[in-house]
Each structure stands twice: as C-alpha cells, then as structure tokens.
Amino acid sequence: MSDIFDEVNLTLENRRIDSEVRLQEHIAGINQKFPELGQLEKEIADLTQDQLLKSLNGESVADIPEKIEVLEEKRSELRKKYGLSEEDYRPVPFCAKCKDTGVVDVTEDGKTVQRPCSCICELLAPTLLASGGINKYPGMSFEKGNEAFYTNNPAGGKVYTAIKTLAEHLRIPDMVLFGTSGQGKTFAAVSAARYYAEHGMPSMVIRLSDAQELMMEYRKIVQAFYTAPDKEKRVTALRDLIVNAELLVLDDMGVEAKTPNSEADILYILDSRAQLGKKTIITTNYDIATLRERYGARVYERIKRSYKCYSLSPKKEG
Ligand SMILES: [Zn+2]
Numbered sequence: 001m002s003d004i005f006d007e008v009n010l011t012l013e014n015r016r017i018d019s020e021v022r023l024q025e026h027i028a029g030i031n032q033k034f035p036e037l038g039q040l041e042k043e044i045a046d047l048t049q050d051q052l053l054k055s056l057n058g059e060s061v062a063d064i065p066e067k068i069e070v071l072e073e074k075r076s077e078l079r080k081k082y083g084l085s086e087e088d089y090r091p092v093p094f095c096a097k098c099k100d101t102g103v104v105d106v107t108e109d110g111k112t113v114q115r116p117c118s119c120i121c122e123l124l125a126p127t128l129l130a131s132g133g134i135n136k137y138p139g140m141s142f143e144k145g146n147e148a149f150y151t152n153n154p155a156g157g158k159v160y161t162a163i164k165t166l167a168e169h170l171r172i173p174d175m176v177l178f179g180t181s182g183q184g185k186t187f188a189a190v191s192a193a194r195y196y197a198e199h200g201m202p203s204m205v206i207r208l209s210d211a212q213e214l215m216m217e218y219r220k221i222v223q224a225f226y227t228a229p230d231k232e233k234r235v236t237a238l239r240d241l242i243v244n245a246e247l248l249v250l251d252d253m254g255v256e257a258k259t260p261n262s263e264a265d266i267l268y269i270l271d272s273r274a275q276l277g278k279k280t281i282i283t284t285n286y287d288i289a290t291l292r293e294r295y296g297a298r299v300y301e302r303i304k305r306s307y308k309c310y311s312l313s314p315k316k317e318g
Pocket residue numbers: 095096097098099100101102103117118119120
C-alpha cells in the first residue's frame with residue numbers, strides 16, 4: 001500500500017519541480033523581451049552573491065544592501081512599465097486547489113481536517129479500486145444506485161440513504177447490515193467502499209470466506225521455510241489491507257466453512273481494526289442470535305458493543 005503513496009508523492013514532487021522550471025522559463029522569456037530588465041536582474045543577482053561571499057570572508061558589506069534596494073526599486077518600476085505583475089513571478093501549480101501539496105483543508109463540524117485533494121484521488125483511485133477488490137463489483141456505486149430499488153422496502157431504502165450520506169462525509173461507523181439476500185446490503189456496503197477509494201482512502205471488499213482463506217495462507221507463509229516471493233508479497237499486502245484499510249467490507253458473514261481458526265481470525269481482524277480506529281461494515285443474511293451461536297460469545301460481544309446494527313429486510317427483525 002505504501003508503494004502507491006510513494007508514487008503519488010513522487011508525482012507531486014515532479015509537478016512542483018515542473019512548475020518551478022516553467023516559472024524560470026517564463027522569467028527568462030521576460031528578460032529576453034525586455035533586456036533592460038534582464039540586465040537589472042543580473043546586477044541584483046551579482047550583488048547578492050557578492051554580499052554573500054564578502055560576508056563569508058568577514059569583509060564589510062555595509063554599502064551593498066542599499067545598492068540592491070535602489071536596483072530593486074528600479075526593477076519594480078520597469079516591471080510596472082512593461083505591464084508585468086507579481087503573477088509573472090509566481091509558480092503556477094499543476095493543481096490550483098492544493099498547490100501540488102496533495103492535501104486540502106476541509107471544515108467538518110467546525111473543525112478543520114486535511115483530506116486528499118481531488119488531483120491525487122484521481123491518481124490513487126485506479127490502484128485503490130483494484131487492490132481493494134472493489135473492481136470485482138463493477139455495477140455497485142452510489143452513482144448507479146437507484147433509490148427506486150428500495151420502493152417496496154422503505155426500511156432498506158432508509159439505511160441505504162444513511163450509508164450514502166455517511167460515506168460522502170467519510171464518516172462510516174462500524175456497522176452490521178442484516179437482511180435476507182437481494183435487499184441491497186452488499187450494494188450499499190460496496191458503494192461506500194468505492195466512494196472511499198475514489199476519494200483517496202484505502203478500502204477493501206472481501207467475502208468473509210475469502211478473508212478466512214487469506215488469513216490461513218498468511219499463517220502458512222509465516223511458518224513456511226520458503227514461499228515464492230510474489231505470492232508472499234501478494235498475500236501479505238492483502239492481509240495488511242484487511243487490517244489497515246480505512247473502510248473494510250466483510251461481506252456475507254456466516255456462509256463460510258467453519259474452521260478451528262474462524263473465531264480467532266474474526267476476532268483478530270475486528271480487534272486490530274478497532275485499535276487502529278479503522279471502520280468495518282459486516283453484511284450477513286443471518287440474525288444476531290444466529291451469529292452468536294456460530295461465532296461464540298466473544299465475537300458477539302464485540303459486535304454488540306461497538307457496531308451499529310441495521311436491518312435491510314422489508315419486515316422488521318427482532
Ligand atoms: Zn490538488
């Protein structure tokens with residue numbers, strides 16, 4: 001995951017360098033067009049260097065600042081005469097919104113928070129969508145979301161709208177979406193994960209059965225004497241994303257095969273994420289009582305304690 005952020009930082013740095021280079025070219029163009037101005041620039045630069053060298057040698061430079069000031073005044077008169085403004089001497093960033101820093105200040109609830117600028121979201125999104133498995137659900141996004149889908153299911157529609165609003169503020173809490181299949185749980189959860197990825201926040205969608213398999217593979221790699229490097233890299237990256245993604249969707253809890261590690265794996269995922277303050281959406285066709293039976297009291301307690309529970313089924317569940 002850090003690789004793509006390194007790449008983005010490099011892109012930002014190159015953009016800053018580019019705009020500095022463009023500025024120098026622009027100034028060189030001005031100085032060529034108005035040689036008088038170019039001559040002045042040169043004199044000021046020479047004097048500044050002279051001042052630096054002399055003071056390094058311990059010589060007196062008392063008269064130099066005044067000379068520079070006179071030349072600078074002349075320069076600013078000339079600039080005005082030729083219709084040049086301060087804009088001509090300022091770098092023009094690739095992105096005016098963030099000035100190529102990659103972050104913008106956003107006010108939320110009266111507090112200022114930093115968010116990735118849209119220019120780097122554009123750079124990050126393709127990688128985030130692919131690495132987080134969100135590309136596997138091409139039809140699922142808030143843009144494609146059709147609230148009419150929920151007309152016969154007002155309860156589900158309400159939850160969908162709430163998730164959309166929360167996602168748009170990047171404020172999804174830990175939540176479990178209950179409901180029989182076909183009620184749009186996965187749709188709502190994947191759309192939220194997609195929104196996060198498109199806004200520069202690493203997110204991931206994984207079926208719980210696949211997450212379980214991945215945790216098993218990761219254990220094997222840790223214990224193995226040798227694993228092919230590309231496999232080790234792939235599995236480790238996915239396992240890291242399960243823990244570190246800003247938003248993780250654990251889809252379809254309850255249909256996976258039960259293994260001796262099922263409970264421990266889920267506890268590990270939920271606890272590590274809670275410690276890091278990362279948010280998780282769990283979807284399941286089962287009700288909470290069945291989950292308790294299936295995963296044991298500890299998983300149940302975690303969910304009960306810190307997850308908001310929503311049902312998308314048309315009929316209200318207990
Ligand atoms: Zn920007």
